[in-house]
Amino acid sequence: MKILLVDDEKKFAMMLSKRLALRGIEVDYVFTAEEAMAKVESNKYDVAILDVKMPGIGGIELEPKLKALVPGMKTIFLTGHGSAADFTAGSAEAAYYLAKPLQIDELIEILHEVTQ
């Protein structure tokens, strides 16, 4: 399983990818939507974990663009804020939302679920 993690909180992204790596999951992390777009062109990812709120293009806006480039890639949203827009603006397929702070086991479970 290969994952792309997009979050502007650099240290958080770094830490989370380290933890996932420790659990045998291959993770690339970037801090902006632009970097993410560039990344998917050269790599094949099974799942994208997107932070909803980022400077510039946020997760919700980024998701369809990534989908267009990599059809079939699953998406999980991370949110530090529980506004209505966060939860309803995503496409129908993007059914998974996780609130920060995360429970790592929950994330692993969901990752397995989406990649099955």
Next chain:
Amino acid sequence: MIGRFRQLLGSLRPEFYHRTSEHLNPYFTFTDYRKIWGVGIFLLAVTALLPLMVVTVIYYQLIQKSVDSELILRTERVASNARRAVTFFLEERLNALRFTVNEIDYGRLTNPDDFAELLRNLKLGFGGLTDLSVISHAGIQVAYAGPFHLEGKDYSKQAWFAECQNCNFYVSEIFRGYRDLPHIIIAVKSFRPDGTHFILRATLETERLIQTLSSYKTGEHADIFLASRSGIMQTPSKFYGDLFEKMALPVPDYSPRTQTVMAADGQGRPIITGYAFISTQIADTPFILMVTKQKAGMMGVWLELHSNINWFVGFSIMVIILVVTVTCTLMVNKLYLADRDKAEAMAAMEQNNQLASIGQLAAGVAHEINNPLALINETAGYVKDLFVIKEQYSKDDELLENIDYILEAVARCGTITRQLLGFSRKFDVKIQRVNLNEVISDVLVFHNKEAEYRNVNVFVDISKDIPEIETDRGKLQQVLLNLVSNAFQAVDNGCNLDITALPEGVNKVSITISDNGCGMPEENLSKIFEPFFTTKERGKGTGLGLTITYGLVKKLHGNISVKSRENEGTEFIITLPIHLQEEMRKDENSFGR
């Protein structure tokens, strides 16, 4: 019986008199409604009663004046008429004597037969004469005609004789004299051809005079009599003394005309006295004619009218005061109720605003905290991962334990921030048809064991008239769960918890959750929906439960209110619309406008 009466009185008592809800005080426009009520009644009553009182007093005075002047006029008229009658009586007889001495010579007058004949003729012509006598200039009675034997009597030493010699005519007071019978003497002096003089004297009966006077007496409260100028009663009086007694009234000042005065008599009774000093054209007399009328007696009709007016005025005053009091009470109460509604609305609005602003702040803070919290979480998680997965420090239990503390604390913070966010989040409402009975049963399932264990009696009473309602099942469940959990925490073992639901109007239902637990003081009531307000021990409650409940009820377009008394229990009442969809549509329309 007394209890029921008190109950009735209590229901009559206006709300403003015993105002409750102290926490609303700052929002009231007026503070002292009892004062407004009192001042209102006073001003209205004064405005209404003052003109009535003034008019009544003026009316009384006018009536009094007119009655007085009427009484004076009547008394004066009687006195004047009686004076003319008495004057005429005396004058007529004096004139008769004058005519006699001018017409008949001394010789015939002293002839007993002629003299007796003269008396008879005078009696026939005028009446009221008892006897006649001729007295010589030396004071010796030289001729007498009449029933007594008074010939030869010497009058030279008597006062009347001396006065008559000086004045030519004389009218005496009434006195007893030699005959010991009340009588009046009238006398005329005349001259004989030889230059000496003699006096023709007649004695008048007093009965004729008394009869004449009596004919002027009007009514039982009136009195008419003659008194001498020295105040001796000359005819008997009903109230002021008998014949020859001292008159019980002061002797009036001399006046040539008939006079009337108002005064009190010796016994303090107010009377009107008409008097006249009797004086004929020929001679002055010693008589004062007195006419009295007692005011009280004469004013009977007026007093009756007076009493009628008093009753009418008294009744009017009572009606005015009653109407003023009732009107004032109703108006002040309306004012109070309007003010209270306004105060409630303002308090609710302020609470809403406060909650909204606190909610925004809370959400902002929560969001800002969430990111660092997430970092702590991941960092601590990574450290733990290093311990557990890489087994580098897996032997060091103490380190592992401390890492767990950090993770637990982060998890707890996460719960709080999620709750805060949930409070402000406008997540979608999923409307479905909900059976209240089912929802309440679902909620109570969570507490079944506790109720059993703590012996808490849970009574559920859902009215059969309640239809299925359109609402968000999950949120309603959360609301009820919060309130039921609170109630369970508030009651002691063996207490009661009642859940009732009733239709309210056509479009609403109300759900009441009441317990007979510890209740809460009034000062807490207004704060319980505020975020972070808790009465629980530190760390036991977040103070967000009821805030979230409040927010949820508002999202369901409902209302929540609370009543509580310390040590008696608490009651939460939730009102929800039956058709939430419709309410939301209305809301959208009103916003869209």
